[in-house]
Amino acid sequence: MAIRFVTGNEGKVREARDYLADLEPVEQVEYDYTEVQSDSLTEIAAHGAREAFEELGSDDPVLVDDAGLFVDALEGFPGPYSAYVEDTVGVERLWRLASEEENRRARFRTVLAYADETGTETFAGSVAGTLVAPRGEGGFGYDPIFEYNGQTMAEMSTEEKNAISHRGRALAEFAEWYAGRDE
Ligand SMILES: O=c1[nH]c(=O)c2ncn([C@@H]3O[C@H](COP(=O)(O)OP(=O)(O)OP(=O)(O)O)[C@@H](O)[C@H]3O)c2[nH]1
Numbered sequence: 137m138a139i140r141f142v143t144g145n146e147g148k149v150r151e152a153r154d155y156l157a158d159l160e161p162v163e164q165v166e167y168d169y170t171e172v173q174s175d176s177l178t179e180i181a182a183h184g185a186r187e188a189f190e191e192l193g194s195d196d197p198v199l200v201d202d203a204g205l206f207v208d209a210l211e212g213f214p215g216p217y218s219a220y221v222e223d224t225v226g227v228e229r230l231w232r233l234a235s236e237e238e239n240r241r242a243r244f245r246t247v248l249a250y251a252d253e254t255g256t257e258t259f260a261g262s263v264a265g266t267l268v269a270p271r272g273e274g275g276f277g278y279d280p281i282f283e284y285n286g287q288t289m290a291e292m293s294t295e296e297k298n299a300i301s302h303r304g305r306a307l308a309e310f311a312e313w314y315a316g317r318d319e
C-alpha cells in the first residue's frame with residue numbers, strides 16, 4: 137500500500153517522503169481537487185482530501201497539504217492566498233512589502249488532511265520566524281525569505297527543514313497517529 141499525496145508541488149512530496157520513509161511509500165498524484173473559498177486551511181485541506189479520495193478510486197489513502205504564510209504586520213496576509221500571491225506578485229515583491237514594516241515576524245502554517253474509507257483526519261503544524269531578504273537555493277516557495285534561528289528555510293537541507301518546519305511538525309503528528317491507529 138502507498139499513501140497518495142495529492143499535490144502539484146514536488147517540494148511538499150520531497151519533504152513527506154523524507155519524513156515518512158520508514159512508515160509508508162508516498163506516491164505523488166496530481167488531481168485538481170476543489171479548493172473551497174475559506175480562510176481555514178483545515179477546511180480547505182479536509183474538503184480536498186475527502187473529494188480526492190472519493191473521486192480517485194482505489195482504497196489507497198490520500199493526503200492533502202494546504203499551507204500558507206501569515207505575516208504579522210500585514211494582518212496575516214497572504215495566508216490561505218499564498219499560492220495565488222506567489223504566482224502573481226511573487227516572493228521578492230511580498231518581501232519588499234513586508235520590509236517596509238518594523239515588525240518582520242511571520243508564521244508558516246500547514247494542515248495535512250488524510251482520508252481513507254473510514255474517514256478524514258487533519259494534522260496542523262506551524263512555525264514562527266522572521267522575514268528577511270531572499271537567501272539560499274534549497275526548499276521552495278517562500279523559503280528564501282523565511283528565517284528561523286539565523287538560517288532561511290532555503291539554506292536548510294530537507295532534513296533540517298523538516299526538523300523545525302510547519303510541515304515537519306504536521307508530519308510528526310500524522311506519523312504518530314498513523315502508526316498507532318487501529319487496523
Ligand atoms: O516557503 C515555503 N515553505 C513551505 O514549506 C511551503 N509550503 C507551501 N508553500 C507555499 O505556500 C503556498 C501554499 O499553497 P498550497 O498549499 O495551495 O500549495 P501549492 O499550490 O504549491 O501545491 P498544492 O498542494 O496545492 O498542489 C504556495 O505558494 C507554496 O509555494 C511554502 N513556502
Ligand SMILES: [Mg+2]
Nearest residue numbers: 144171202219
Ligand atoms: Mg495549491
